[in-house]
Amino acid sequence: MKFNKQIFNSLTPILKNRGLTEATYSDHSGGLDFYKSNKYSDYRLTLDLGIVKKGFVNIYGRISFPNVIDILSKFIELKPNIYEPVVVNYDLYKNKENWAKIFKDFGALPLKTDLDIKEFKNEIISHIDSYILPFFEKFPDAKSVNDEIFEKLDFEEFPNYIPGNCTLKALIIMKIYNNSRYEKYKNKKDEEYKFYINQNPSMWQSSYDSFIALASYLDEKIIK
Numbered sequence: 001m002k003f004n005k006q007i008f009n010s011l012t013p014i015l016k017n018r019g020l021t022e023a024t025y026s027d028h029s030g031g032l033d034f035y036k037s038n039k040y041s042d043y044r045l046t047l048d049l050g051i052v053k054k055g056f057v058n059i060y061g062r063i064s065f066p067n068v069i070d071i072l073s074k075f076i077e078l079k080p081n082i083y084e085p086v087v088v089n090y091d092l093y094k095n096k097e098n099w100a101k102i103f104k105d106f107g108a109l110p111l112k113t114d115l116d117i118k119e120f121k122n123e124i125i126s127h128i129d130s131y132i133l134p135f136f137e138k139f140p141d142a143k144s145v146n147d148e149i150f151e152k153l154d155f156e157e158f159p160n161y162i163p164g165n166c167t168l169k170a171l172i173i174m175k176i177y178n179n180s181r182y183e184k185y186k187n188k189k190d191e192e193y194k195f196y197i198n199q200n201p202s203m204w205q206s207s208y209d210s211f212i213a214l215a216s217y218l219d220e221k222i223i224k
Contacts, residue, residue: 061132065142
C-alpha cells in the first residue's frame with residue numbers, strides 16, 4: 001500500500017539516526033523492518049501495518065545473538081531466512097493494562113490525512129524511544145541476558161522473555177556464561193520432559209532427544 005511505503009520512507013532516516021542503519025519493506029505483508037547488527041547481537045524492530053486497509057497492527061522489538069543461534073541450529077531445524085529472536089521485550093507486555101492502552105490508541109488513529117499520518121509517525125517514534133530502544137540498550141550481548149534474566153529470575157519466568165525453544169536457548173546461554181544455576185535448570189527440565197513423554201511420547205520424544213543432544217554437547221564442548 002502507498003500508505004505503508006510512505007510511513008516506511010519517513011521512518012527510515014529517523015531510525016537510522018537512532019542506530020537502526022538497515023531497513024526493509026515488504027509489499028506482500030505490509031511489514032516494515034528496521035535493524036542493526038554487530039558480531040555479538042542482531043537487533044530488529046518490526047512495524048506491522050494493514051495491507052487491506054490503512055491501520056496499525058503491531059510493533060515489537062527483538063534481539064538475537066549469533067553465538068546462541070549457531071549452537072541452536074546444530075540441534076533443531078531453523079527456518080532459512082527467518083529471524084530467530086532470543087529475547088523479547090516482556091517488560092513492556094507484562095503490564096497488560098498499559099500495553100493494551102498503547103495498542104488501542106495506535107489502532108484508533110484515523111490515518112486519513114497527511115496530518116494524521118504525521119501524528120501517527122510521531123507516536124510511533126515516541127513509543128520506540130520510550131520502550132524499544134531502552135530494551136535494546138539493556139541487552140548488548142547474550143551475557144547480559146544471562147546476568148539480567150537467568151541469574152535473577154525464577155525458572156518459570158524464563159519463557160516470558162525467551163520466545164520459542166526457551167529451554168534450549170536458556171541452556172546455551174547459561175552454559176556459555178558459567179551460570180551457577182545451569183545444572184539445576186538442566187535437571188529440572190530433564191524431569192519435566194520425562195513427565196510429558198510419559199503423557200504423550202509421540203509429541204515430546206523428539207524434543208527430549210534434542211534436549212539431551214544439546215546438553216551433552218554443552219557439557220563436553222563448552223568448558224569454562
